[in-house]
Each structure stands twice: as structure tokens, then as C-alpha cells.
Amino acid sequence: MRFVRVSLAAAALAAIVAGTGDARADGDAAKGKIAFTQHGCWQCHDFAGEGSVATSNGKVIARTQLPLDAFISFVRTTDGQMPPFRAAILSDQDLTNIYAYLQSLPAPKAVSDIPLLNSGVRSQ
Amino acid sequence: MSKKDSSLKLNRRKFITAAAVAGASGAVNPAKAATTTTETPQRLPSALPPNAYVAANEAGTPQMPARANGTPGSDFMVDVIKTLDIKYVPANPAASYRGLQESLIDYGKNTMPEFLTCMHEESAVGMCHGYFKATGKPIMTLVHGVVGLQHATMAIYNAWCDRVPVLVIGGNDMDAAHRPPGVPTFHSAQDINAIVRDYTKWDDTPVSAQHFAQSFVRMYKIATTPPYGPVMMSLDGGLQNDAIRDFGEQLYIPKFFASAPPQGDDAAVKEAARLLANAERPVIVVDRAARTQDGVKHLIELAELLQAPVVDQGGRMNFPNTHFLSRPPNVIGQADVVIGMELSDFWNTVNGFVDNGDDGFGKNITKIKPGTKLISISSVDLLTKSNYQDFQRFQSIDISMPGDAEATLPSLIEAVKSSISGNRKDAMTKRGDAIRQAHAKGLEATKQAAAIAWDASPINTARLVTELYAQIKDLDWSLVSTSGNTSGWANRLWPMEKHYQWLGSSGGYGVGYGAPASVGAALGNRDLGRFSVSIQSDGDLMYAPGVLWTAARHKIPLLAVMHNNRGYHQESMHVQRFANFRNRVANNGNDLAPIGTSIMNPDIQYHELAKSMGWWAKGPISDPAELGPAIKEAVNVVKSGQPALVNVLTQPR
Numbered sequence: 001m002r003f004v005r006v007s008l009a010a011a012a013l014a015a016i017v018a019g020t021g022d023a024r025a026d027g028d029a030a031k032g033k034i035a036f037t038q039h040g041c042w043q044c045h046d047f048a049g050e051g052s053v054a055t056s057n058g059k060v061i062a063r064t065q066l067p068l069d070a071f072i073s074f075v076r077t078t079d080g081q082m083p084p085f086r087a088a089i090l091s092d093q094d095l096t097n098i099y100a101y102l103q104s105l106p107a108p109k110a111v112s113d114i115p116l117l118n119s120g121v122r123s124q
Numbered sequence: 125m126s127k128k129d130s131s132l133k134l135n136r137r138k139f140i141t142a143a144a145v146a147g148a149s150g151a152v153n154p155a156k157a158a159t160t161t162t163e164t165p166q167r168l169p170s171a172l173p174p175n176a177y178v179a180a181n182e183a184g185t186p187q188m189p190a191r192a193n194g195t196p197g198s199d200f201m202v203d204v205i206k207t208l209d210i211k212y213v214p215a216n217p218a219a220s221y222r223g224l225q226e227s228l229i230d231y232g233k234n235t236m237p238e239f240l241t242c243m244h245e246e247s248a249v250g251m252c253h254g255y256f257k258a259t260g261k262p263i264m265t266l267v268h269g270v271v272g273l274q275h276a277t278m279a280i281y282n283a284w285c286d287r288v289p290v291l292v293i294g295g296n297d298m299d300a301a302h303r304p305p306g307v308p309t310f311h312s313a314q315d316i317n318a319i320v321r322d323y324t325k326w327d328d329t330p331v332s333a334q335h336f337a338q339s340f341v342r343m344y345k346i347a348t349t350p351p352y353g354p355v356m357m358s359l360d361g362g363l364q365n366d367a368i369r370d371f372g373e374q375l376y377i378p379k380f381f382a383s384a385p386p387q388g389d390d391a392a393v394k395e396a397a398r399l400l401a402n403a404e405r406p407v408i409v410v411d412r413a414a415r416t417q418d419g420v421k422h423l424i425e426l427a428e429l430l431q432a433p434v435v436d437q438g439g440r441m442n443f444p445n446t447h448f449l450s451r452p453p454n455v456i457g458q459a460d461v462v463i464g465m466e467l468s469d470f471w472n473t474v475n476g477f478v479d480n481g482d483d484g485f486g487k488n489i490t491k492i493k494p495g496t497k498l499i500s501i502s503s504v505d506l507l508t509k510s511n512y513q514d515f516q517r518f519q520s521i522d523i524s525m526p527g528d529a530e531a532t533l534p535s536l537i538e539a540v541k542s543s544i545s546g547n548r549k550d551a552m553t554k555r556g557d558a559i560r561q562a563h564a565k566g567l568e569a570t571k572q573a574a575a576i577a578w579d580a581s582p583i584n585t586a587r588l589v590t591e592l593y594a595q596i597k598d599l600d601w602s603l604v605s606t607s608g609n610t611s612g613w614a615n616r617l618w619p620m621e622k623h624y625q626w627l628g629s630s631g632g633y634g635v636g637y638g639a640p641a642s643v644g645a646a647l648g649n650r651d652l653g654r655f656s657v658s659i660q661s662d663g664d665l666m667y668a669p670g671v672l673w674t675a676a677r678h679k680i681p682l683l684a685v686m687h688n689n690r691g692y693h694q695e696s697m698h699v700q701r702f703a704n705f706r707n708r709v710a711n712n713g714n715d716l717a718p719i720g721t722s723i724m725n726p727d728i729q730y731h732e733l734a735k736s737m738g739w740w741a742k743g744p745i746s747d748p749a750e751l752g753p754a755i756k757e758a759v760n761v762v763k764s765g766q767p768a769l770v771n772v773l774t775q776p777r
């Protein structure tokens with residue numbers, strides 16, 4: 001069976017044009033954390049959504065800037081490095097909760113506020 | 125197979141008889157038996173009684189005549205080995221090489237080489253592997269016929285894929301009429317070398333002492349001529365144990381002279397230089413190109429001459445990441461000429477594979493523009509075998525030079541100098557300026573990425589390596605291994621400029637390389653006055669953790685900081701991926717990851733494991749605030765000459 005492929009950018013655009021935006025942004029972050037763990041999202045994105053150059057091409061999903069619909073659309077249809085999660089194994093509600101969890105993660109510290117990243121690593 | 129004369133047959137029979145008598149007398153000592161049956165058992169002394177060697181020396185016991193008349197073959201073998209300045213023999217003891225072992229430690233005085241006790245043959249070969257990469261000098265190992273070699277195989281395959289010379293000698297009792305029955309016969313084979321022939325450069329089975337001398341020097345020479353690789357010798361038990369027989373020829377040890385490494389063809393070098401000099405966007409890609417600081421220096425010279433970005437794939441420390449021409453792999457997509465030097469996978473350098481898609485076979489993608497010219501210098505082209513697929517997918521190359529990259533670099537540099545016309549220099553300077561800006565921006569982006577989840581627990585891998593570097597930055601450090609996957613943070617954040625500051629990975633991706641290779645490299649670094657540090661993953665350590673004991677036993681200072689993500693993480697992702705493809709929820713059992721891929725419940729207390737084998741150790745640490753102080757303590761221990769381990773619970777990658 002072939003699935004409709006929707007690129008990340010197209011999905012985001014579609015969501016914005018449709019005006020749905022974050023209409024279902026009523027997710028439960030606590031439940032989302034559980035789903036994030038149970039469904040193995042952490043394997044490529046780490047527990048705090050920081051990701052890795054080795055597993056997520058360096059993409060950071062903590063506090064993702066994608067609208068919820070685009071986020072869900074991407075997870076459903078990705079044919080890139082990430083395997084898709086269909087609705088049969090991860091419901092829209094689960095994804096909405098995961099989205100809420102990702103939004104609840106703390107903002108990263110500024111590099112200037114981390115002394116080790118200023119004086120403790122390579123400077124050139 | 126060695127020929128046997130009648131006197132030796134007699135000696136073997138006598139040996140069996142003598143052994144039986146000795147065994148019987150040892151088992152039933154009349155005086156001792158009487159004591160134990162009539163008296164209350166006494167407390168055992170706190171010190172062990174002297175062994176036979178010590179007792180014989182202290183009591184002045186007359187030496188019995190040697191069982192075999194003349195010089196044992198294995199004594200001569202030690203003479204041969206000593207001519208090649210081989211410093212160590214990490215090995216697990218085995219009956220099939222008992223003759224040579226005895227000669228090494230007694231006749232050879234256990235120096236040059238020194239026997240190091242290993243608890244697994246895979247560890248022994250891994251140590252040889254790491255040692256070479258730290259020092260540039262090969263060492264040898266001894267393995268038991270059949271079973272010992274079978275244990276060693278994965279590590280030999282890693283050395284083969286990583287183009288590292290390792291000298292492997294396997295004991296093998298070949299004479300069925302004389303070898304002891306039972307276990308030694310189980311451990312004998314017609315051709316033990318066949319087990320590893322597909323991934324060794326050369327092997328042999330000498331049948332005389334003189335043959336051994338020729339073969340040993342030959343195997344050393346073959347192993348250390350680029351492309352480097354492991355070599356194997358099956359060494360007959362009789363040949364070790366029997367007295368040297370006179371073949372009517374004076375025994376001699378061939379003198380070793382190193383071979384000059386093969387270089388790229390002159391005409392091809394000039395054509396490659398012409399392409400590079402006239403390219404708008406040339407890119408240099410290196411994997412195992414530099415094996416010495418000279419190699420690093422020459423790469424810098426070539427890159428600066430061309431003002432071309434260099435992508436270091438990290439098989440070795442080829443190019444300083446502090447140099448403004450050091451760039452990430454995505455620059456390959458903009459190239460019009462790509463020169464690859466000692467790449468383990470050229471196809472995957474200019475193409476990619478995505479393990480996804482509806483057809484179930486994954487997707488191939490190209491990373492380069494149509495018409496991009498490809499140049500290769502690789503010594504591995506001179507040695508390709510059929511069975512194992514380490515040669516990777518076939519890539520068409522415009523100019524392919526079978527030859528050693530480091531050896532070819534000086535002539536390539538000269539050819540490029542001759543090819544650069546005056547009107548190209550301005551364009552090159554502008555290109556360099558743009559790369560310099562991109563390099564600076566890239567570093568800032570890397571630091572920003574490292575800052576994400578900085579305070580997370582389990583500990584972020586970027587934080588792990590940064591805290592580690594803070595404690596070693598003022599030392600002459602060498603990152604000997606990073607097993608598991610820490611997203612390359614050390615290579616991205618630590619300033620790497622010396623060729624020994626990063627020794628590369630296993631080569632064959634056989635898990636279990638990290639721990640023994642780290643110990644072997646630390647052994648080499650110890651003698652060179654360097655401070656060795658490894659990032660040690662959990663799964664890798666548990667293949668053969670006995671190498672921890674070897675490090676403590678032989679006082680090999682190594683700081684192992686664990687990347688303990690409590691799983692075979694790569695496999696977790698593979699199973700998850702297939703569950704997704706099949707529209708099924710992955711069954712995690714009672715763990716976090718799909719069944720069979722977690723290392724938890726119970727969590728392994730690696731710090732306790734290390735302590736039990738004589739290491740200083742601390743952990744488990746999951747609070748990032750505790751990490752720096754723990755590593756600081758460990759560094760002081762290692763500076764005192766002991767190994768130390770810090771068990772850190774980490775994020776997956």
C-alpha cells in the first residue's frame with residue numbers, strides 16, 4: 001500500500017493555510033512524556049528531545065516550532081530517516097500529548113551562560 | 125607439519141610416563157596423606173608456598189637435564205621475535221603454545237616481548253589493535269589452536285577492516301601420532317589459518333625452525349607494508365617443543381627492512397592535481413589518510429594550497445578540527461571535484477542510503493551534483509578479497525590511484541603547486557575566506573546544540589564529553605576510543621590537532637572493540653608519557669570485561685568514562701523501525717526499549733565490576749553536577765599510574 005507523502009514544509013504550510021494551527025493543543029504533557037517513552041521516540045530524539053547528529057540529523061524537537069497538525073502529519077508520513085508512526089500504533093491524541101510534552105521542556109541555556117562551553121572546548 | 129626423528133618419539137613416550145608418575149605422586153603424597161588422616165587440619169598459612177622455580181633456586185636443587193637434547197625450537201623462535209623489537213605479547217595462555225610461552229618467559233626473560241595475561245583472545249587482539257594505533261608499532265599475540273583462534277576472530281576482522289597490523293600466532297598440535305589425545309586433539313586442525321584467511325593479509329604454517337624464521341620476518345614485513353593488516357601463523361606444537369634439527373644449513377634470522385609504501389602513479393597524480401587546481405569547489409575527504417603527524421602536516425599543506433575544505437571521516441585523526449578548512453560532510457554536495465584519501469566507503473561518501481520508503485528496500489540518494497569529478501588514493505585497492513564485503517558498494521572513480529595516501533601526498537602537493545596558475549589564486553583566496561566564515565559559524569552552532577538539555581538527567585552526551593575535557597585539557601591526552609555513539613561530541617568540541625588525539629574506531633564495527641583497544645592503546649601511551657582516556661559504552665564492555673583485570677594487573681593507566689545508556693541502543697532503533705514499518709507497537713516487555721535490546725533490570729553496576737578487578741571506580745552518576753568532581757578524582761588516580769572508571773548514566777546518543 002502506498003501512502004501519501006507530505007513533506008515537512010508542505011505539511012506545515014497546509015496546516016497554516018487550513019487555519020487549524022494548534023486547535024488540538026490540549027494535550028497532556030505528563031501523558032505525553034509517557035507516550036514519548038513507551039513508543040520509543042526517545043531512542044532517536046533523546047529523553048529531552050535534544051536529538052543527535054547520529055540519529056535525528058541533528059534536529060531538535062524539544063519545543064518544536066511546528067504547528068501541531070504539521071507535527072502530526074510529519075510523524076504519519078515521514079519517509080526520511082525517521083520511520084512513520086501510523087494511527088494504528090500511535091493515536092492523534094497520543095501525538096497531541098507528546099506535542100504538549102515537547103512544548104513543556106525547558107528552553108536551552110544560552111551558550112554564554114555555560115562556562116564550560118566558552119572556555120572548556122575548542123575556540124576555533 | 126614438522127618431521128620427527130626417533131629420539132623425539134622416545135622422548136614423548138617418556139614424557140607421558142613421567143607425567144603420569146608425577147601426577148600420581150602429586151595426587152597421593154604418602155607423607156602428606158598420613159598427616160591429613162591422623163592430625164587436625166592446620167590453618168593455612170597466609171602466604172602461599174614458593175613455587176617450584178623459587179624453591180629450586182632457594183634450595184639449590186640440582187637442575188635435571190633438559191628432556192630434549194639440544195636447543196628447543198621455541199628458544200630459537202624467541203631469538204627471531206626479539207630481532208623485531210616487539211614489546212608485548214598480550215595473550216590468554218594455552219597448551220598448544222606452551223613451548224613458546226615457556227621460552228618467552230624463561231629463555232627470553234619475559235622482556236621484549238613481555239607476556240601480558242589476558243582473559244579472552246578477543247581482548248588480546250583488541251589490545252594489539254589499539255596499541256598499534258597509539259604507537260605505530262605492531263605487537264603480537266598467541267592464541268590456542270581452534271578455540272582460542274575462534275575467540276579471536278571478530279577482533280581480527282576489526283583489525284582487517286581498520287587496516288591495522290596484528291601478528292597472530294596460533295598453537296596447533298599437528299602430528300596426530302604424537303599429540304596428546306582428548307582435549308589437545310579437539311583443539312587441533314589441519315589448517316587453523318583457514319578460520320581467518322578471508323580477513324588476514326597472509327598466513328603460513330612453517331615446518332622447520334628456519335622456515336619459522338623466514339615466515340615470521342615475512343609476516344611482520346607484510347603486515348607493516350601499506351595497506352596494513354593482520355597476519356596469521358599456525359605454529360606446530362612439535363616445532364616449538366622439539367630440539368632444533370640440523371638440516372645441513374646454518375640457522376639464520378633474516379634481517380628485516382621495512383618496505384617503502386606504494387605511491388600513486390605519477391601520471392595519475394599530475395592529472396589529479398590538474399583537476400584540483402582548476403576546480404571551483406574542490407573538497408578533500410579523508411578517513412585513514414594520516415597515520416603520523418607528518419601525514420597531518422601534509423594534509424594541511426595540501427588543503428591550504430588549494431584553500432579547499434577538508435572532511436575528516438575520523439578513521440584516524442587526519443586533519444585538525446581547529447583549522448578553518450575543517451568542514452562537515454555536507455560540503456561534499458557543493459563540490460565539483462572530490463578527492464578521497466583512504467576512504468573505507470567511497471560510495472557512501474558521495475551517496476546515501478535511507479532505511480525507509482514504501483518498497484521495503486530503502487532508498488538510495490546521491491549527495492553530489494552531476495558531473496562531479498572523483499579522485500581516489502587508497503592503498504586498500506591493492507588488497508581486495510572476495511568473501512567479506514568490507515570493500516563496500518562499487519563507486520566509479522574518474523582517477524583512481526591504488527597507493528598509500530600519506531606516501532603520495534608530497535608528490536601530489538608538488539604537482540598541485542605546478543598546476544595552480546596565477547589567475548586562480550585570487551579565486552582561491554576568496555574561497556578560503558568564505559570557508560573561514562562558515563567554519564566559525566559552524567563552531568557556534570555546535571556549541572548551541574551542545575547547550576540543549578545541558579542539565580538533563582540522564583546526562584547529555586555533549587555535557588559528558590565537555591565535563592571530561594575540562595579535566596584533561598592541560599594533559600598530553602589521547603582519546604583512544606569512543607565505543608557506543610556519543611554523537612561525535614568529542615570530535616566536535618575537543619580541539620584535536622595531534623595525530624594521537626583520536627585513534628578512530630573499530631573498523632569492522634564488531635562490538636567489543638572499545639574496552640580492549642583502549643587498554644592496548646593506553647599501554648602504548650603509557651610508555652610514551654601520554655594520558656589515555658576512553659568513552660566506554662556499556663554493551664561494548666560486557667563482551668569481555670576481563671580486560672579490566674589485565675589493565676589493573678599490568679598497571680596500565682586509563683581513564684574510562686562510561687556512556688552507559690543501558691541498552692544495545694542501535695538495535696533498539698532497528699527493532700522499533702521494523703515495528704513501525706509493520707504497523708505494530710513494539711513490545712518493550714518491562715523495559716524501555718524493545719525486548720532483547722535493553723541492558724537493565726537489573727542495571728549492571730559497572731563501577732563495582734571495575735572495582736572487583738582492581739580499578740578505582742565511581743558511580744553510577746546521573747546528576748550532571750556530580751560528574752566533573754568525579755572525573756577529577758579519577759584523573760588523579762590515572763596520573764598515579766592506575767586505571768579508573770566513572771560509570772555515568774547517559775542519554776541514548
